[in-house]
Amino acid sequence: MNPNDTWAVGVDLGGTKVEVARVDSAGRLHQRLRRPTNVKEGPKAVEREIVNLANELQKLAGSPPIGVGIGLAGQIDPREGVVIFAPNLHWHNVPFQSDLKQALKLPIVITNDVRAVAWGEWLHGAGKGCDDLVCLFVGTGIGGGVVSGGRMLTGCSNTAGELGHITIDINGPPCTCGQRGCLEALAGGWAIEKVAQEAVALDPPAGALLTKLAGGTPDGITAKTVAEGARKGDLLSLRLFERTTQALIAGCVSIVNAFNPCRLILGGGVIEGLPELVEQIDQGVRRRALSAATKSLQVLPAKLGNNAGVVGAATLALQTFKNEDHPEV
Amino acid sequence: MNPNDTWAVGVDLGGTKVEVARVDSAGRLHQRLRRPTNVKEGPKAVEREIVNLANELQKLAGSPPIGVGIGLAGQIDPREGVVIFAPNLHWHNVPFQSDLKQALKLPIVITNDVRAVAWGEWLHGAGKGCDDLVCLFVGTGIGGGVVSGGRMLTGCSNTAGELGHITIDINGPPCTCGQRGCLEALAGGWAIEKVAQEAVALDPPAGALLTKLAGGTPDGITAKTVAEGARKGDLLSLRLFERTTQALIAGCVSIVNAFNPCRLILGGGVIEGLPELVEQIDQGVRRRALSAATKSLQVLPAKLGNNAGVVGAATLALQTFKNEDHPEV
Numbered sequence: 001m002n003p004n005d006t007w008a009v010g011v012d013l014g015g016t017k018v019e020v021a022r023v024d025s026a027g028r029l030h031q032r033l034r035r036p037t038n039v040k041e042g043p044k045a046v047e048r049e050i051v052n053l054a055n056e057l058q059k060l061a062g063s064p065p066i067g068v069g070i071g072l073a074g075q076i077d078p079r080e081g082v083v084i085f086a087p088n089l090h091w092h093n094v095p096f097q098s099d100l101k102q103a104l105k106l107p108i109v110i111t112n113d114v115r116a117v118a119w120g121e122w123l124h125g126a127g128k129g130c131d132d133l134v135c136l137f138v139g140t141g142i143g144g145g146v147v148s149g150g151r152m153l154t155g156c157s158n159t160a161g162e163l164g165h166i167t168i169d170i171n172g173p174p175c176t177c178g179q180r181g182c183l184e185a186l187a188g189g190w191a192i193e194k195v196a197q198e199a200v201a202l203d204p205p206a207g208a209l210l211t212k213l214a215g216g217t218p219d220g221i222t223a224k225t226v227a228e229g230a231r232k233g234d235l236l237s238l239r240l241f242e243r244t245t246q247a248l249i250a251g252c253v254s255i256v257n258a259f260n261p262c263r264l265i266l267g268g269g270v271i272e273g274l275p276e277l278v279e280q281i282d283q284g285v286r287r288r289a290l291s292a293a294t295k296s297l298q299v300l301p302a303k304l305g306n307n308a309g310v311v312g313a314a315t316l317a318l319q320t321f322k323n324e325d326h327p328e329v
Numbered sequence: 330m331n332p333n334d335t336w337a338v339g340v341d342l343g344g345t346k347v348e349v350a351r352v353d354s355a356g357r358l359h360q361r362l363r364r365p366t367n368v369k370e371g372p373k374a375v376e377r378e379i380v381n382l383a384n385e386l387q388k389l390a391g392s393p394p395i396g397v398g399i400g401l402a403g404q405i406d407p408r409e410g411v412v413i414f415a416p417n418l419h420w421h422n423v424p425f426q427s428d429l430k431q432a433l434k435l436p437i438v439i440t441n442d443v444r445a446v447a448w449g450e451w452l453h454g455a456g457k458g459c460d461d462l463v464c465l466f467v468g469t470g471i472g473g474g475v476v477s478g479g480r481m482l483t484g485c486s487n488t489a490g491e492l493g494h495i496t497i498d499i500n501g502p503p504c505t506c507g508q509r510g511c512l513e514a515l516a517g518g519w520a521i522e523k524v525a526q527e528a529v530a531l532d533p534p535a536g537a538l539l540t541k542l543a544g545g546t547p548d549g550i551t552a553k554t555v556a557e558g559a560r561k562g563d564l565l566s567l568r569l570f571e572r573t574t575q576a577l578i579a580g581c582v583s584i585v586n587a588f589n590p591c592r593l594i595l596g597g598g599v600i601e602g603l604p605e606l607v608e609q610i611d612q613g614v615r616r617r618a619l620s621a622a623t624k625s626l627q628v629l630p631a632k633l634g635n636n637a638g639v640v641g642a643a644t645l646a647l648q649t650f651k652n653e654d655h656p657e658v
Binding site for chain 1: 404413414461475477478480482483484485486487488489490491492494495496497498499500501506507508510515575576579580582583584586587588589590591617618619621622624625626
């Protein structure tokens with residue numbers, strides 16, 4: 001990379017590891033560094049780690065970044081970059097943006113991890129060149145990011161896109177959010193795991209393969225185990241995934257009818273575990289959503305995979321700070 | 330009104346009547362004219378009627394309008410203003426915008442009737458001064474309009490906001506759209522009517538009051554009858570409305586979690602028939618949606634009532650054409 005090229009630091013801050021990468025304005029990842037997250041010692045320790053890693057990247061690049069973008073699982077007040085609540089980090093009301101800005105002397109922007117990933121997919125992944133899209137990430141939980149008319153929706157208190165918590169079964173199972181029948185409560189990784197373990201407990205012979213794949217203990221069965229079972233043709237796994245598929249189709253029908261995206265981009269561990277879900281959801285949505293809403297719709301798998309978090313966070317920083325010639329630091 | 334004041338013609342074009350009004354840039358309605366819609370004789374007859382009414386308004390105003398906004402129930406291609414399909418008018422692929430532009434020599438903009446109403450509520454009704462809101466209109470069918478970040482969402486093929494067709498009960502009753510368990514299939518006027526008639530047929534004594542209110546024939550029971558019964562404390566009516574309320578709460582939880590509006594504005598015949606629904610939905614949504622998403626939420630009744638259609642359509646015209654000094658006509 002030419003040292004004059006614009007680049008940003010992308011930070012993917014999770015409860016177990018912090019990843020920091022140098023990403024240029026074309027979305028190319030140049031270096032990536034990774035450390036365990038020092039959750040125990042609190043925000044200051046995490047701040048020091050990020051400062052060290054960012055300085056290391058800056059040395060490698062030979063030029064300063066335009067700024068730093070951070071994605072983390074939690075609720076962020078975007079005006080001041082305060083982390084209101086981040087369950088994995090045990091943070092409450094941490095003014096991380098201003099703290100890090102003082103320490104690094106660089107402009108900082110913080111966002112929700114799922115929204116960071118959506119930024120990456122939009123500008124450099126499966127959403128490239130598209131002004132109306134929805135990214136739905138189906139992992140342990142389910143989250144989303146929505147671009148409409150060329151803008152990432154944020155909403156009134158910065159929580160727009162909580163697509164895991166749309167109700168799809170008013171009489172359905174309870175969700176971690178306290179509501180019943182959320183999309184996440186039927187199709188999130190934790191829900192698949194829970195239903196699989198219950199099914200195996202009820203009928204151990206039917207769950208023999210799943211138990212074996214989980215190392216011999218039904219308690220070890222996860223959504224990943226069920227995906228593996230389904231790939232091997234295991235009947236119980238296929239039945240469990242059918243339920244997941246129907247829930248995802250119903251959720252995606254709601255999303256397509258409500259937002260009318262040009263592209264529906266599907267990512268996350270559950271989708272990666274069983275990539276044929278993309279095709280099944282595509283067909284189901286075309287059959288069931290309003291035909292006027294699916295006329296120009298493409299259903300696509302997410303593209304950035306493991307890089308999505310850091311590329312997305314850096315992309316947001318590049319977008320946020322690109323027009324600031326002399327950013328206030 | 331000062332003849333120099335900017336105004337627009339707002340047209341609410343329905344299957345039974347066409348309403349045309351003079352509306353100024355403050356959203357004030359000055360005159361309103363109404364004629365039956367001549368559906369039988371096709372688009373040209375409707376066009377002539379609108380031309381006559383618009384000319385009449387222009388004479389009364391003493392100055393030409395900035396343009397004409399039209400709201401109609403149907404699917405519109407916004408680029409050319411082609412009415413792709415309007416079931417109440419029996420229109421298919423009618424280039425109504427260009428036809429009317431030639432006839433009136435004025436700039437014309439056409440939109441879906443629900444979106445027109447949302448424009449009116451946003452700029453001159455319960456949404457005034459707000460950049461993030463959802464209007465949900467619960468009438469015979471259910472539709473919506475979404476403003477996010479100060480822009481009305483249109484989506485990829487101009488169908489964004491079809492909130493009647495979000496799935497809230499994956500195992501629910503069939504909807505007119507072909508899908509099951511849509512919000513509209515549980516809480517739309519047609520669904521309330523259907524369930525009420527079925528309930529009365531199953532248990533005529535329980536339905537005695539409803540039958541009486543409907544003029545003695547169970548077939549005459551509508552959503553309005555059920556609202557009237559509920560206001561009188563009729564047990565069956567209250568039970569039917571409880572189902573509607575729960576469905577509306579589940580739908581509004583989805584909407585609030587997905588869009589994170591500052592205001593959720595509720596209108597349409599079903600809401601007007603039982604205005605306490607607004608309070609019940611407010612409480613239900615606060616209890617069940619993500620607390621971060623309801624932090625700044627207000628749930629409000631729509632304000633413009635019968636004027637919403639014409640005011641909204643005129644408002645869209647005023648917004649669309651206000652910066653065009655010499656609009657191409």
